Amino acid sequence: MDLSSATEWGSINDSEIDLLLRERERREGAEEAVQVASSQPESLEATQADESGVQNSDDWGSMNDGEFISFVNKLSQSRGLKQPLITSQPVSDHADQGGSDQNIMSSNRASESFRSNSPLNDQDLQLSVDPAEVDQGSQEIEFGDFDTYFRHKALKQQEEDLQYVEFIKNARGLEYPPVFEGCVIYINGKTSPDAEQLHKLIILHGGTYIQALGAKGNATHIISETLTPQKKLEFRNYKVLKPTWITESIESKRLLHWADYMVIHNDYGQQRIDTAAKPVVEEEAEISQLSQITDPEDNLDKQEEVEMPDHMNCKHPNFLSNFFAKSRLHHLSSWKADLRSHFLHRAIDTLTSRKLEKVATSTRVILHVDFDCFFATVSALMHDPPIDINSVPVCVTHGGNTSDIASCNYVARAKGCRNGMWLRSARRLCPELVCLEYQFDEYERISKLFYEILLGFEIDSILPVSVDEALLDITSLSVTKSPAEIMTEIKQEVQKLTKCSVSCGSGPNVLLAKLALHRAKPNGMYYVHDDEVLTFLDTVRFADLPGIGPQICSKLETELNITNAWVTELRSVSKQKLSSVFGPKTGVTIFNYVRGIDDTTIDILANPEEYERKSLSIDVNWGIRFDTDVEVEKFLGDLAKEMNTRLLKVNMVGSSITLKLATRHPDAPVDPPKYLGMGHCEFVSRTTRFGHFTREAGILATELKHIYRAINPDVKELRGVSISMNKLVSDQKKTQKGLDADQKQLPFKSGLFKLDKPESLKPATKPKSPVRRNEGTFGIRESEINWEVFNELPSQIQKELKEELGRRNLGITGSLYESPKKRKVDFFSNFVSPKKKRPPERTLLDSNYIETRTPVSFQKTPITDFMGIMAKLGTWFDHSIQARGPHEKDLVLFNEFMFGLLEIDEMLKFHSIVRLFEEKLIMHKTATGYHEWSRLVNELRTIFNEVKYEDLEFGF
């Protein structure tokens, strides 16, 4: 694929096009080749329900304990979790009934880690993001999350709602019609059914529920039985509807018109009614025909009320998903990532199982295979009726003047059209150019087919290059067949099964295979024999060498005064000269390349670990137009969430994050020629280290905001935002290698603060399960409950499971060591509503209080000995600030302790600790752990201030 042959950055090269046109008048018939492919559809098809006998969660009550545990395990499996939640039967229950196949605990993780053992199936070749996994962002709540939480309660709620819906759909295997799609609903006061039930109904049917009515009118509908005069005034600009609107809409499986359910007939509603004063029957008929989405009236209403931005830019709530769904480059990148993580492992398994004896030869035969203008070909085939790409000039594009051409066929290229060119330019060159739609689904389908076909050949190795392009090692195969025969077979097979043509190039190394492919396009093949390497290279342009781009070419021009160079011309330049001009590495590479030398290996069996992901980034350089810092911070929060989702999907955590900002270049126009494009920009990037591994969205978001404030760019000049997680390790590796322990487990490990769980110091046998505090009341042994899995469940489900386990006396009291996350969520949910907050008469008789309350202590020192705790904290601080900052494990304890203080309303003690650290910080400005501690203390300060603020606000 050739993506950049004609990229138009910021300026339209009309004059160049003119030149081209004039030149073409003189002579007809240039050709070139190339093509692009890309992109994955975000198919929103529903997740397949688990059909393995998972019952409706409403049925919990009727199961016996064995069945219940089995049920829970199936739930966790249905969510794609690697391990069962509960790993054996409760002690009290008769052993081993229906659950024996789930007793494998963490022992199977190692084998799962790198290669998948499953037989050939769709999953192995899954190229796209599985929608079922997308919204399972973990609920880890750590320090950074306070900040986020208080700022974005609503977003948090919606994330949890999404997970809840996902989970329920999976567990029940039911589809709920998205009746309330696009509706943002607020519930006011007492209703029947009550708010909690309405909430669930709304989110299950595609709606968004908000628990607070934002200042800027973010709700599309309000549900209420009655309204006080005060509220009437307050809600005068909303559609206030009776709860029956919800229930009856669900019953009839479509959105009933709101006008029939109004609680108040205010001006706003009146107006609407007037314009919609047609008979209701007709109204409803229209809706059912067009679906509520296309109902022009409803759309209008939403736009007015939700305060939508005029256009789909970065301020739009769905901007990110919309953008990625339509971005060819995003699809291209994620396909490649998926190929490397999924297909590569499958290829390794397949090749290994064949046990192909390695041919004893030092010279290898490498083959490069690539579709001819992939997107254009596939889109033309999909067109109804199919288009003959050999006679009609076509291209794939979204279709505006400044829309990029993702791919054009060779007929169009003959007229001068190039991939990456803007449609307007291409139309000037070729007025009869036919525009085709993107067909991301089909590209992906063909790609899977392609790779299956390749794997069918007896190859030594295969390295995916892109969705439509792969490198093969055919050394063994070429013992019995000539490269030409092999290439012919591949071309025929692919043509037969995909109806698309591919080109093949082969030679003694990767470099020559690539150059041969270039020569072979379109729809051809070329083999560079060992003894004709130099002759072949005589006909190759320097710019066609892999890794040689426009910058290097222009450097060649300015530094060596060679333009339009042939490879041959570079042979006379010494290695030293090349190195001094292009840098040591690039210089040597060029020196070798022009002699046909390349030692790049594609042996995936020899070094599989080389293909493991080292970083994960998200770039948005289109549609970025902000007015305020608040908008940017919200956007950063969204990016952090997306990052969490993507990291979760690949089971990785990172210890450093980078924010890169693009701002308009001072010389560039405010509005670049490309609609919502970035234009010519300046870039800044900055990296922060966490000191521990994480993917928690709150932490990422907090860190990003800090960096953003530090960079402090002119908001209105922002044109691009990228974030990148670096220093990645897989979850499993982190556990196996004990990277936690590697990270300065704090001096007091040996003395003052003996951790009371010796096994936690042995990473190799580190238990998945936490050690409980309360002995005795558990029907299930601690080792039987996998808290890691439990913690991955949506908090709503956690709550329900917890209640059910409690009811069965199987036990979770919420006081478990490594389950602070859950407690924090509970804690927050008590904070969310001012009304619910700290009922003054809370007593020990209050069951909720008993259930969630834990004696507050730190390192076994009870809160009553506060001075003792302060002393410990001081020592901890002094030791760890000389190291790399606080250890994650200690932070968990500390975190829990501080939460405890808040929970029992010990604001003074909380503040004393913040003050203690703040004072100590001043004296350690140069210490190694200063940054980490400083960040932590700042968080604490923020929390304190915000909690205090909340107190004042609600009059406590």
Added chain:
DNA sequence: TCGGGTAACTAG
């Protein structure tokens, strides 16, 4: 001379 952070470049 190194190691770490940032910027630039390339590919598809």
Added chain:
DNA sequence: CATCGCTAGTTACCCGA
């Protein structure tokens, strides 16, 4: 109306220890 200019990886370069 428009339009969806992504991302992983390598290398160069600069700085301070």
